[in-house]
Amino acid sequence: MRIGELARRTGVTTRALRYYEEQNLLTAERSGSGQRHYAEDAVDRIRLIRRLYAAGLGSKAIAELTPCVIDGKATPELLRRLAAERDHLDRRIADLVHTRDRLDSVIGGASSAMDTGVPCPRDADA
Amino acid sequence: MRIGELARRTGVTTRALRYYEEQNLLTAERSGSGQRHYAEDAVDRIRLIRRLYAAGLGSKAIAELTPCVIDGKATPELLRRLAAERDHLDRRIADLVHTRDRLDSVIGGASSAMDTGVPCPRDADA
DNA sequence: CTTGCCTTTCACGTCGACGTCAACTTTTAC
DNA sequence: GTAAAAGTTGACGTCGACGTGAAAGGCAAG
Structure with missing residues (x-):
C-alpha cells in the first residue's frame, strides 16, 4: 500500500509517517518513481510505535528498541x-x-x- | 525571602519562578528597588504548581485553577x-x-x- | 491529453517551559 | 569603598513531534 492508505488505516498523518522514517522508526520499499510502498505489517508497527510514544519514550529510544521487538534480536x-x-x-x-x-x-x-x-x-x- | 532562597528551598530555578509570575501563577511583593519578596507560603504554592504541572496541566489551566485551591473560592x-x-x-x-x-x-x-x-x-x- | 488526486523533497512555523547570554542595578561582605 | 554575589528586564535559543505551505512529478480515468 502507499502512504495515504497507511495513514488512513493507522490514523496518523502522512507527515508523521515520513517523520518516522526520517527517525529510522520505519522503512519502506520505493517504486521506480520514488514512491513509498508498505507491507501489511507496517500497520502493526505503527501501532507499536504509537504505544511507545504514549509511554513517554522519544524517537531515539524507540529507534533503539524497536529492532528488538520486531526482529527478536x-x-x-x-x-x-x-x-x-x-x-x-x-x-x-x-x-x-x-x-x-x-x-x-x-x-x-x-x-x-x-x-x-x-x-x-x-x-x-x- | 528573595528569589534565590525560594529557588533553593523549592528546587526550581529563578528563571522558572519569574516565568511562573509572568504566567500569573505566582505573585510577589516588590521592594523599593524592585526586588521580589516572597512570604513563607510561597514554598507551598510552588509545590502545588509543580504537582499540577506533573499532572500534565499547562500554565493556563493552572492559572485558572490555583485561585480556587488557594483562596477556597x-x-x-x-x-x-x-x-x-x-x-x-x-x-x-x-x-x-x-x-x-x-x-x-x-x-x-x-x-x-x-x-x-x-x-x-x-x-x-x- | 488533461483533469484531479496522490506523492515527492525542502524548509520554515508552532507550542510550552524554561535555558542562556547580555547589560545593568542592588545588596552583601570585607 | 570596593568587589563579589544576587537581583532586574529583555530577548533570543532549545527540543520534539509534527503542521503547513510550496514547487514539482506520478498515476488512473474520461
Missing part, C-alpha cells in the same frame, strides 16, 4: 534498556496516581469550602 | 474544571498502565527469545 543491553524504560514508566505512573489523589483531596476541600463558606486548608505534606 | 465552574482534569488524569494513568503491561509482555517475549533463540511473536491485540 534481544541483546542483554537492549533488555536492560527495556527494563529501565519500564521502571521509568512505573515511577511516572506512581507520580500521577499520587497527583490524582492530591487532586481528589483538593476537590474534596473545595467542595466542602463551597458548602461551608470556609477556605480550604492549605497544603500539608510533601 | 470554589465556584461550580471551577469544580467542574477540576473534575474534568481529574478524569483526564485518570485516563492518562489507565493508558500508561496499559502501556506498561504491554512493555512487560514485550520484555517477556524478548527474554524468552534470547533464551530460545526464536524471534518474539508479533503484536496481536489493538
Whole structure:
C-alpha cells in the first residue's frame, strides 16, 4: 500500500509517517518513481510505535528498541534498556496516581469550602 | 525571602519562578528597588504548581485553577474544571498502565527469545 | 491529453517551559 | 569603598513531534 492508505488505516498523518522514517522508526520499499510502498505489517508497527510514544519514550529510544521487538534480536543491553524504560514508566505512573489523589483531596476541600463558606486548608505534606 | 532562597528551598530555578509570575501563577511583593519578596507560603504554592504541572496541566489551566485551591473560592465552574482534569488524569494513568503491561509482555517475549533463540511473536491485540 | 488526486523533497512555523547570554542595578561582605 | 554575589528586564535559543505551505512529478480515468 502507499502512504495515504497507511495513514488512513493507522490514523496518523502522512507527515508523521515520513517523520518516522526520517527517525529510522520505519522503512519502506520505493517504486521506480520514488514512491513509498508498505507491507501489511507496517500497520502493526505503527501501532507499536504509537504505544511507545504514549509511554513517554522519544524517537531515539524507540529507534533503539524497536529492532528488538520486531526482529527478536534481544541483546542483554537492549533488555536492560527495556527494563529501565519500564521502571521509568512505573515511577511516572506512581507520580500521577499520587497527583490524582492530591487532586481528589483538593476537590474534596473545595467542595466542602463551597458548602461551608470556609477556605480550604492549605497544603500539608510533601 | 528573595528569589534565590525560594529557588533553593523549592528546587526550581529563578528563571522558572519569574516565568511562573509572568504566567500569573505566582505573585510577589516588590521592594523599593524592585526586588521580589516572597512570604513563607510561597514554598507551598510552588509545590502545588509543580504537582499540577506533573499532572500534565499547562500554565493556563493552572492559572485558572490555583485561585480556587488557594483562596477556597470554589465556584461550580471551577469544580467542574477540576473534575474534568481529574478524569483526564485518570485516563492518562489507565493508558500508561496499559502501556506498561504491554512493555512487560514485550520484555517477556524478548527474554524468552534470547533464551530460545526464536524471534518474539508479533503484536496481536489493538 | 488533461483533469484531479496522490506523492515527492525542502524548509520554515508552532507550542510550552524554561535555558542562556547580555547589560545593568542592588545588596552583601570585607 | 570596593568587589563579589544576587537581583532586574529583555530577548533570543532549545527540543520534539509534527503542521503547513510550496514547487514539482506520478498515476488512473474520461
